[in-house]
Amino acid sequence: MTIRVLIVDDSAVVRQVLSRRLSGAPGIEVIGCAADPLFAMTQMNRQWPDVVVLDIEMPRMDGITFLKKIMAARPTPVIICSTLSQRGARATMEALAAGAASVVPKPTTGLKTFLEEDSGDIVTAVRAAAAGKASRLVPANERRPLPAAPDPPGTTSDRVVAIGTSTGGTQALEQVLTALPPVRSGIVIVQHMPEKFTAAFAERLDGMCPMSVREAGNGDPVVAGTVLVAPGGRHLQLVGDGAHFRVKVSDGPPINRHRPSVDVLFRSVAKVAGPRALGVIMTGMGDDGARGLLEMRQAGALTVAQDEATCVVHGMPKEAVRLGAVDREVPLSAIAEVIRTHA
Structure with a gap:
């Protein structure tokens, strides 16, 4: 055709x-x-x-x-x-x-x-x-965020949620994060997006979401109730800081044709967080993140993929499932609850 x-x-x-x-x-x-x-x-x-x-x-x-x-x-x-x-x-x-x-x-x-x-x-x-399928996202004015968690700590977190997404991910992330109250895990995200666009994307989400959302800077601590978005054109990694975590923002060659790469983030999370992490792979073309998610699962993390019916493009989650990297497949509407429960 x-x-x-x-x-x-x-x-x-x-x-x-x-x-x-x-x-x-x-x-x-x-x-x-x-x-x-x-x-x-x-x-x-x-x-x-x-x-x-x-x-x-x-x-x-x-x-x-x-x-x-x-x-x-x-x-x-x-x-x-x-x-x-x-x-x-x-x-x-x-x-x-x-x-x-x-x-x-x-x-x-x-x-x-x-x-x-x-x-x-x-x-x-x-x-x-x-x-890609026609978007099945819920319009912003019809969404109902969950009640805020009581007195979430603003200190560095010893648990982390790592999310990777690409095509269709900007709207999908908006639906997930607007439905998510401040949680006691820090959240780190790689969304395939060009340089200069990620700061505006994070700023827009910050104005819509119960949690604080910002573009990640090198050395930023992973803080409960805060979302760090990988800068366009640079890789994002999780590094240990005692019992807690920080992020490393760095240059380097594209991985799977992408910088930032979901695989780079997920592999670092597997190495330093292991069973203290939740990995979520969402809508996107290609296979970036699938191998990294497998490493997270092998390290004891819970791993989740967005299901085919709610993906704009099912490539990344499909490849993760094919590799045996996924514990659970869930629709987009259930991802916020999975994160809330884990966190």
Whole structure:
């Protein structure tokens, strides 16, 4: 089955390069390009695409407004192609909250070279978006957080929850964390996301969740009731600090094509936390995290995978199950309760 793609971007260079790259990929057909959402609407009324690649800052109508119109009219996988800037990162978080499937970053300089040399990510994103199920997440205004735990300690924790996710994970994490009261374990997360976007993502979650959420810094203690998110473009590891834990943020080569890598986090948790840890692998393409989760299970940790029915893409949890790394498979709606019980 051919995946039909519409590209909406006010840059002629972006439209030209992305169209050439996507059209050259097997099984993908670019059915049109538009310089702004109003032109895109006309094209979509003639032929509806399977996937939309969408810029945010455009004339006549911004991408977020257009995204909301698409989701209201006919929910369709939308990939945000946004600049690697603080302003772009914040807008991208708003787009993900409005239902965008994923994000592909583009730099503010050297754009043509970047797109020509590193455009494999956009092909992967288009295929993942087309293969993914429609989101089954509960709208934010319909969620009911659990009551807050009484008097959670604000001290360093001797237990840890490690979560790894990728495609579809931004919305899935939002559902889990907004339903989770402050717990007595620290939580560390790797979400595959580009540099500059993770700080805005953590800030947005911090404003929505009962717990404190922030981008991890090197040497940060793992604190009860606090969530640390791996910075985009850097690995996150758990290190021992007596009976407690800290995190190490470091550079290094990508693992499984990712930096941060879920495997890097999970393997460090297996080594220093063992049975004092809970590992959770959630929606995502590929197999990052599966081997690390197996090491966690072998070290005595409880390991959980999001089930296929509620994943946008079941790749990462499926591979973990195949390896025998998973104690329990649960729907997305049950993950917060699993964490609360463990913590």
